[in-house]
Amino acid sequence: MDITQARARLERERDRLVALRQSQGEDAALDQEQADSSGSLADYDQHPGDQGTETFERTKDLAVREQIDARLADIDAALDKIEAGTYGQCEICGRVIDPARLEARPSVRYCYEHQQQSDDAAEQERLFGPD
Numbered sequence: 001m002d003i004t005q006a007r008a009r010l011e012r013e014r015d016r017l018v019a020l021r022q023s024q025g026e027d028a029a030l031d032q033e034q035a036d037s038s039g040s041l042a043d044y045d046q047h048p049g050d051q052g053t054e055t056f057e058r059t060k061d062l063a064v065r066e067q068i069d070a071r072l073a074d075i076d077a078a079l080d081k082i083e084a085g086t087y088g089q090c091e092i093c094g095r096v097i098d099p100a101r102l103e104a105r106p107s108v109r110y111c112y113e114h115q116q117q118s119d120d121a122a123e124q125e126r127l128f129g130p131d
């Protein structure tokens with residue numbers, strides 16, 4: 001893919017994600033307020049007393065924000081690589097990434113093989129913490 005085009009797509013996606021994260025952040029702050037002052041939930045919650053759903057929704061919001069942050073990190077890394085002239089190369093082995101994968105997702109950081117490993121590592125970290 002053309003570098004100029006890749007950069008334009010990355011920057012557009014970045015703007016979209018930043019806006020999305022801001023709106024998510026506001027929702028989370030609102031949730032926090034409502035959690036602190038229980039009783040004001042009734043007009044907001046369609047199913048008063050369904051605490052499980054409440055908790056699930058909050059957890060889901062948090063997971064969405066984590067995904068947004070992760071995608072933003074990928075996009076920033078890709079933009080850095082464009083600046084450095086290494087865009088389109090795997091960050092681990094330096095091999096050229098399949099252009100079709102870059103086309104589908106310009107922020108992809110690794111070749112197919114190392115993407116699998118990276119996903120595993122991210123999953124491990126999510127489950128067991130950074131150590």
Ligand SMILES: [Zn+2]
Nearest residue numbers: 090093111114
């Ligand atoms: Zn690789």
